Amino acid sequence: MPPKRKGKYNLPVPLKEGMILKDTEKKEWRLGRMIAQGGFGLIYLASPCVDIPVDEKAEHVIKVEYLENGPLFSELKFYQRAAKQEHIQKWMKLKRLTFLGIPIFWGAGQAEHNGKSYRFMVMERLGEDLQTTFERRGRKFNKETVLQIGVRMLDILEYIHENEYVHGDIKAANLLFGYKNPHEVYLADYGLAYRYCPNGNHKEYQENPKKGHNGTIEFTSLDAHKGVAPSRRGDLEILGYCMLQWMCGSLPWQHNLRNPEAVQAAKNKLLDELPDSVTQWAPSGTDCGEIARFLKNVSSLAYDEKPEYETLKKILLSGLEQKRPCYNGVLDLTTTKSTRGGCAGNPRKGYSELEMK
Template sequence: MLARRDRTNERTSLTDPSANLQNQLIEKRFLVGRQIGKGSFGDVYEAYDNSNGKRVAIKFEDRQSSHSQLKNEYRVYRIINGGIGIPKMICDGSTDDYDYLVMELLGPSLEKLFNHCRRKFSLKTVLMLGEKMIRRVEYMHQMCHLHRDLKPDNFVIDSENGPEIYLIDFGLARRFCHVDENMKVEHVKRMKLQSFTGTARYASISAQQQYTTSRKDDLESLGYILIYFLKTRLPWQHVPKVGSNGMTPKQRKERILEIKMSTNPTELCTGLPHEFQQFISYCRKLDFDETPSYGYLRRLLGGQMERNLYVKDWMYDWRVMDANEKKNKKKPH
């Protein structure tokens, strides 16, 4: 068990050095190592599995959290576990202070790889990534769930730097349909919400307007990610950060939404193959409860692959860079 902190004081954040979890033993099996990630609701650590010698990832969340996302993530994992490109969940549990979720350890996120590639992916890499990413989102939707926070940080590669792309972080995921007592599938209703959920940079227009999200919103977010990879920046990224010139979180979100709404797909995709404009236009025009044609979106990207005579060899830019670096190191000086 993890040591209990003094509850007479305000609880320390998981990111506080005093709350460092390194060298703790979880489930009498997982030895916690270095911290490898942190978010708004919890931290992720690498750990060593004493039962088989493999490395795993453990996500911790403070048990006093008023809105537990880890419990929701565990529930979603139980439904979607086993899908291609979905991390394997190993176990979950609690200590006196934390809830935790143990899962397979994967490689870096697409955001980190984007930085590694000097913040520019080639068209070929984006087209290949797009196909995989569409399939991950489609699988979630087939399981009647929305991700609701798609961004480059939530797509990762496998730990062996292979071609597979994984979708992670399901703390904000929600069902978009329910089965009634007559076994009829009912889609959730569109309504105005009290708050916005997600990441403003990649969120759909409707999500930022604080309406109930549906499948179209996940796909619109995915479209923005692909454009970001090709253009390095989205038009609304120049909005000042919170605190700059007195900018409040609410003002910043409103300004981002304003720019997003005034930027039509043609302007957004200037300089890019027309398929990306078609991608965004299609997603924005879908009805709230309409089933998207994931195949159509994949064909858009696949058609551009064919026109450029690209070979679908899954040699993404970072793999090419790493291969070239290894080759150069072997050359005699």
């Protein structure tokens, strides 16, 4: 049974380093040190080698929350239903992809500690989040980097959308570099993932003011502002806002984030006045034409309409043709401009505290 939703989740009392957890498949995992915490849970380094202390270079992490909390339960259901490795590999072969940035799920289970019940989930370890990189680079990415990340996100979103889910909370804090492959980007944190089309039946459009302005206010979709359940077009709209911020450094409503109604009105204005609203917002010397076209296409979608992902990718890739980027290669965020040939980059390790709310 899913846990009851609460307005605020309790952060669990930390588990002891060295504790052994057994997942539902009877596989044992040893906890290492805690490396992150957020609004509902904790993240520990972990290892399947239970007889020795967990190494700092461990390639697994364990997310932990109280059993009565909800986000980890939602994330677990997403992985069990929509992100099994055999399904991902089959999809990649079908789409001729060499990489799809969905973290690997290794197992899950429940544990008891000091009279409290915990839920845990074992995942592959990831690296630094994109928000940290964005801030360190002066809140600005070059156009080539933004468009390449956008295309990678479209690959991920097409897969999860085809498997009846939407992410609902796309933002730089939830995009993480790989730990073993630090030049690739993963879309993480499926705690708000929503099954928009269970058994092939799309949820109906229904506004609910009591649920208005859900999500991260800076990027959330117009549907979410109205309390409408998440959809494919909502995910793509959010991605469009993210790309606009990454390329321009800020969004037109950035100064008004404490006023959800004002943010909603500003987003309406932006979408109503495309492409001029985007091109005029862009700093001098910054061409955001592809993002304007992307948002124009997305804003024309019906609530339950299937997006044309290939068309959207072509829009973004059109801004890269002259530079011949290695779209299937690695990202380089170490210089002002992306490397044209080898696309070399700088390894980044660690696990961002921003990954969890």
